[in-house]
Amino acid sequence: MKALVAVKRVVDYNVKVRVKADGTDVDVANVKMSMNPFDEIAVEEAVRLKEAGKVSEIVVVSLGVKQCEETLRTALAMGADRAILVETDAELQPLAVAKLLKAIADKEQPQLLIVGKQAIDDDANQTGQMVSALLGWAQGTFASKVDVAAETVDVTREVDGGLETVKLRLPAVVTTDLRLNEPRYVKLPNIMAAKKKPLDKTTPAELGVDVAPRLKTLKVAEPAKRSAGIKVANAAELVAKLKNEAKVL
Amino acid sequence: MLAPQQLAELGRLLAADRVATDTDTLTRYGLDWTRYFTPDAAAVLFPKTVEEVVALVRWAQREQFALVPSGGRTGLSGGAVARNGELVVSFERMNAILELDKVGRTVRCQAGVITKTLQEYALANGLYYPVDFASSGSSQIGGNIATNAGGIKVVRYGMTREWVVGLKVVTGEGEVLELNHGLAKNNTGYDFRHLFIGSEGTLGFIVEATLRLARPPAELAVMVLAVPQLADIMNIFNAYRDKLDLTAFEFFSEQALRHVLARGTVQRPFDEAADYYVLLEFEKIAPDTETQALALFEYCAEQGWLVDGVLSQSQQQAAELWRLREDISESITPYKPYKNDIAVVVSKVPAFVAQLDEILAREYPQFEVVWFGHIGDGNLHINVLKPEALAIDDFRRACEQVNKHVFELVRDFNGSMSAEHGVGLLKHDYLDVSRSHAEIRLMKAVKSLFDPDGIMNPGKLV
Ligand SMILES: Cc1cc2nc3c(=O)[nH]c(=O)nc-3n(C[C@H](O)[C@H](O)[C@H](O)COP(=O)(O)OP(=O)(O)OC[C@H]3O[C@@H](n4cnc5c(N)ncnc54)[C@H](O)[C@@H]3O)c2cc1C
Ligand SMILES: Cc1cc2nc3c(=O)[nH]c(=O)nc-3n(C[C@H](O)[C@H](O)[C@H](O)COP(=O)(O)OP(=O)(O)OC[C@H]3O[C@@H](n4cnc5c(N)ncnc54)[C@H](O)[C@@H]3O)c2cc1C
Numbered sequence: 001m002k003a004l005v006a007v008k009r010v011v012d013y014n015v016k017v018r019v020k021a022d023g024t025d026v027d028v029a030n031v032k033m034s035m036n037p038f039d040e041i042a043v044e045e046a047v048r049l050k051e052a053g054k055v056s057e058i059v060v061v062s063l064g065v066k067q068c069e070e071t072l073r074t075a076l077a078m079g080a081d082r083a084i085l086v087e088t089d090a091e092l093q094p095l096a097v098a099k100l101l102k103a104i105a106d107k108e109q110p111q112l113l114i115v116g117k118q119a120i121d122d123d124a125n126q127t128g129q130m131v132s133a134l135l136g137w138a139q140g141t142f143a144s145k146v147d148v149a150a151e152t153v154d155v156t157r158e159v160d161g162g163l164e165t166v167k168l169r170l171p172a173v174v175t176t177d178l179r180l181n182e183p184r185y186v187k188l189p190n191i192m193a194a195k196k197k198p199l200d201k202t203t204p205a206e207l208g209v210d211v212a213p214r215l216k217t218l219k220v221a222e223p224a225k226r227s228a229g230i231k232v233a234n235a236a237e238l239v240a241k242l243k244n245e246a247k248v249l
Numbered sequence: 250m251l252a253p254q255q256l257a258e259l260g261r262l263l264a265a266d267r268v269a270t271d272t273d274t275l276t277r278y279g280l281d282w283t284r285y286f287t288p289d290a291a292a293v294l295f296p297k298t299v300e301e302v303v304a305l306v307r308w309a310q311r312e313q314f315a316l317v318p319s320g321g322r323t324g325l326s327g328g329a330v331a332r333n334g335e336l337v338v339s340f341e342r343m344n345a346i347l348e349l350d351k352v353g354r355t356v357r358c359q360a361g362v363i364t365k366t367l368q369e370y371a372l373a374n375g376l377y378y379p380v381d382f383a384s385s386g387s388s389q390i391g392g393n394i395a396t397n398a399g400g401i402k403v404v405r406y407g408m409t410r411e412w413v414v415g416l417k418v419v420t421g422e423g424e425v426l427e428l429n430h431g432l433a434k435n436n437t438g439y440d441f442r443h444l445f446i447g448s449e450g451t452l453g454f455i456v457e458a459t460l461r462l463a464r465p466p467a468e469l470a471v472m473v474l475a476v477p478q479l480a481d482i483m484n485i486f487n488a489y490r491d492k493l494d495l496t497a498f499e500f501f502s503e504q505a506l507r508h509v510l511a512r513g514t515v516q517r518p519f520d521e522a523a524d525y526y527v528l529l530e531f532e533k534i535a536p537d538t539e540t541q542a543l544a545l546f547e548y549c550a551e552q553g554w555l556v557d558g559v560l561s562q563s564q565q566q567a568a569e570l571w572r573l574r575e576d577i578s579e580s581i582t583p584y585k586p587y588k589n590d591i592a593v594v595v596s597k598v599p600a601f602v603a604q605l606d607e608i609l610a611r612e613y614p615q616f617e618v619v620w621f622g623h624i625g626d627g628n629l630h631i632n633v634l635k636p637e638a639l640a641i642d643d644f645r646r647a648c649e650q651v652n653k654h655v656f657e658l659v660r661d662f663n664g665s666m667s668a669e670h671g672v673g674l675l676k677h678d679y680l681d682v683s684r685s686h687a688e689i690r691l692m693k694a695v696k697s698l699f700d701p702d703g704i705m706n707p708g709k710l711v
Contacts, residue, residue, distance in 0.1 A: 014564035032468050034563030074562045185518050185559035185566065188472070188546045 001148070001170075003046040003055045004110035005080065006101055007039040007062050009071040010121040019220050026121075026220060035071045038116025040078075041176040044183040045146055046114055047079035054148045055112070057081050061104050063092055069199065076194035077186045083199040088211065090204070094122075096211035098130035103207040105135055110171065112153065117142050117175040128175035138168035142177040250334055251291045255312060259294065259336075262304045267295040267342070278339055279331045281324040282384070283675060284585050285645060290317070290331035295342045299417065299425060299456045305338060306423040306454070309704050316704055318450035320392025321363065323384035325588055326673030328396065328449045328709055335707075340391050343456065346370055355414055355431050357459045360391025367460070376462035379406035383575040391455045397447035399669035401575070404625040405496045406463070408669070410446045415459030418445050420452065421700025431459040444695065449671050450706040452699040468533045469496060471567040472542065474549075474558040475523035476500075479606065479620075480599050481554035482527055486625055488554075489529060489545055493538065497530040498625030499574050505621045506573060508580040515572045519557045525620075527555075528574045530567075577621050584634035585641060586619070587648040591659050592628040592668035601662050602629070608658060612651040628668040631655075656682045672710045680711065 011017055012032040020027045035043075049055040060075040061084040062068040072083035086100050105113055113135075118125040132139035140146075140155025144163065147154040157164045158177045204211045232238045243249045251259075251270075259268045269275070270292045279288025291314075296302045309316050315335040322329050331337050340361030348357040354376060358367060364378075364385040371378040380393060382400030392398075394416070399408045406412075415431040418441075428442040429435055445452055476482055482500050489495060503522050510517055518526070533539060542560070549555050561567035593601045609618050613633060622630040633651075635644045659666050659682055666682040680689060692711045697703070 012564045014568060032564050034565070037563075037565070077562075182516055185473075185516075185570070186562050187519075188543060188558035188560055189550075191560060192543055192547070 001055050002057045002110040003112040004105060004108055005042045005046050005060045006115045007060055007071050007075050008036040008119045009033050009068045010036045010119050013037055019222050023219050035074055036116050036119045038176050040183040041180050042114040042116050043075045043078050044181045049148055059108055063097055063100050065089055072199055073194050076197045077190045082197055085201045087201050088204050090211050091213050092211055093213050093215055094124045094126035097127050098134055099209045101131045102134040103209055113173045115175050117177050128173055132173035138172040140166050140168050141175040143174050144177050144179045146174055263301055269293040278319055278337045281322040281329040283327045286327055286330045286332045289334055290337045291334045293337040293339055295339050297342045302419045302454050302456055303423045306419055310702050315707050317706055318454055320389035321387040323388045325670040326675040328671055328673035330674055340389055349374055354462045355459050358390060359457055360455045362390045364388045364393055371462050377465040378462055380409050383578050390458055394446055394455050394458055395450050396671045401497050403623055404498050412461045413446055414461050416442050416445055416455055417457035419454045419456055421705040449710045451696055451710045453705055466532045469530050470533055471530050471561040471570045472558055473518045473570050474527040474555045475519050476525040476527055476555050477523055479525055479602055482624055483599050484554050485527055485549050488549055492541055492545055493531045495529055495531050499528045500624040501526050501574055501577055501621035505577045505619045509573055509576045512580055515569055518559050581619055581632055586632035586634050589631040590668050590670040591664055593662045593664035595627040597662055598627050604658055608654045612654055674709055
């Protein structure tokens with residue numbers, strides 16, 4: 001069984017981002033970029049499935065600028081077999097991403113398409129759902145457990161107030177949630193081996209996909225600053241402040 | 250004991266609410282991170298200004314009352330411990346960052362600023378304060394200076410001393426001295442600033458500091474390597490140091506790792522355990538730095554020095570890998586460890602370690618010994634864990650017996666019996682392991698110049 005995993009290059013989780021002065025976007029110049037943490041979980045899950053003998057080949061795909069190669073190499077070092085870069089400098093919005101992934105899936109014919117539930121930069125949470133619709137495949141989103149059988153996959157989903165398990169017929173789309181697994185550290189020998197694994201490149205044009213943006217960002221703003229706390233002398237003063245100043249009582 | 254009259258006077262010098270005598274505060278502020286002493290402070294004082302510190306010192310001199318300077322109380326040698334009815338002077342309320350000189354790349358702050366706060370302040374201003382260690386979220390700049398703190402970046406950036414370009418101090422006579430004024434160059438005689446750095450509160454109070462700042466490092470990558478033989482760690486160090494600008498080179502034993510993993514917050518870096526691990530960090534200064542680092546890994550593997558390794562793929566992973574090293578101290582705290590913080594010159598580490606290993610195996614067969622430390626600086630933290638059943642006093646006595654052997658070895662190697670943690674109370678009786686009798690006599694003479702009545706942290710250091 002072949003698994004296709006999508007990985008996105010995003011601003012590192014540990015970077016404190018700043019909004020550009022003109023409010024058009026987040027400033028990512030000279031900022032450390034890494035694999036989207038949910039995609040790391042997706043790669044890890046595929047590798048575990050391969051180690052368990054359920055998956056025979058893992059193909060990772062990334063869409064975007066040339067530097068996405070680094071992200072793909074990380075995925076290869078984690079245990080993916082080969083990589084595809086759909087190279088473009090264009091801004092990619094979720095629908096375009098879904099269309100590109102569909103085009104790749106049409107070519108590769110995987111039984112499983114695993115993607116992160118969202119990317120931590122745009123937090124769109126749309127790609128998995130849209131690509132499943134475009135492909136006409138079943139979807140298991142927010143997976144905290146994935147159980148693959150010959151024809152089906154059981155996906156335990158994190159839903160409000162608990163867990164829900166759905167059985168999907170393969171091929172299917174799975175989107176990963178935080179608790180699905182804990183991604184491994186990448187071993188140095190594997191990083192070296194990954195340099196020799198195949199990495200193919202293509203473009204949206206070659207795939208026949210129009211990636212022109214359809215959404216327009218009006219404004220990007222910093223969250224409101226929290227003002228400093230104050231100390232009150234006693235409960236009476238606290239109550240007074242809550243009543244008169246905060247007006248919550 | 251403070252007489253009611255004295256307490257009232259102190260209340261007038263500060264404000265009544267900044268003189269604490271409740272049991273909880275006395276206990277908390279009477280101790281640092283060491284767990285061997287019974288706190289017994291007369292009161293805890295929280296001055297807010299230099300003038301208040303001066304007034305306190307003058308008062309203490311008149312009343313012949315001993316003072317214990319107190320920072321973040323993360324010290325590991327009992328330096329900030331009050332166990333003889335002293336007055337604890339806490340710098341908690343003197344925590345303002347006063348002035349940033351962007352051109353001169355310096356920052357002036359009060360002594361009570363938390364180390365991490367200063368680090369973050371520097372970063373927010375496009376600069377970097379490189380002194381860092383696991384307790385930086387609680388320790389204070391004044392405490393760092395008073396102990397000349399080292400930490401995890403010494404290989405690249407040196408100790409706290411390297412970063413202090415100015416100090417304001419209050420001597421044991423209540424005199425205020427402005428030392429060096431932030432200057433990069435000032436050859437005008439004896440530099441008292443350097444006497445106060447590492448003085449452990451025995452000469453006077455550090456009330457303000459001017460610190461140098463650096464450019465922030467480029468992206469940092471972290472490697473953890475699995476190393477079967479302790480002796481090979483220095484071979485790996487030499488190989489990497491020749492080619493890369495290391496910002497850290499730390500080691501820890503499997504034993505240490507197990508304590509960290511037991512807390513369940515981080516995962517094991519390798520499927521298979523090795524006896525030792527190295528954590529090294531480097532700045533990705535050029536596009537090929539990582540390739541270099543990988544080539545070095547291959548080279549070291551060919552030599553048989555290491556068997557496995559991982560490399561951080563994100564800042565998040567780098568932070569997680571650091572926790573394997575940084576969480577050690579905290580994870581063994583419940584075992585009331587007896588800490589040895591020893592150092593020799595880097596070239597002698599392999600020979601020293603071989604002999605030390607032998608002594609510990611011979612003398613401590615009944616105890617668990619946890620090894621880790623800043624090995625790139627020649628600095629080892631050897632922690633002996635207290636068996637649950639053994640009473641703390643018996644444990645300490647047993648450790649002190651073995652210390653004799655360890656310190657004999659340190660002396661043979663012209664090493665330091667306290668590389669970063671200072672002397673305080675804990676190592677007071679061992680000072681002559683690393684300092685000659687002539688030196689100790691001069692140290693006492695220096696102390697009496699700054700603190701003629703011996704009110705500044707008596708019983709500590711000398
Ligand atoms: C988990 C952990 C990890 C650590 N790792 C390291 C490490 O890697 N490297 C290292 O060097 N240390 C390390 N330490 C030791 C400790 O954190 C440092 O020595 C630190 O510099 C102490 O600062 P503090 O403010 O807590 O000082 P305190 O413990 O409050 O005081 C230390 C000494 O300084 C004196 N003092 C404090 N403030 C002043 C002042 N304003 N004026 C005059 N004297 C003063 C005190 O009297 C005392 O003698 C570690 C400690 C812990 C708990
Ligand atoms: C052309 C020129 C350029 C210079 N440029 C610089 C410069 O860029 N930067 C700079 O810092 N200086 C500079 N200097 C000054 C001088 O060269 C330095 O200060 C140098 O360090 C002095 O060394 P010396 O051996 O000549 O010392 P001396 O002139 O012999 O002595 C200097 C002082 O040190 C004492 N002293 C000498 N030897 C010992 C010892 N073994 N033990 C104890 N005390 C001792 C002497 O008693 C005296 O007080 C320059 C001088 C010249 C002539």
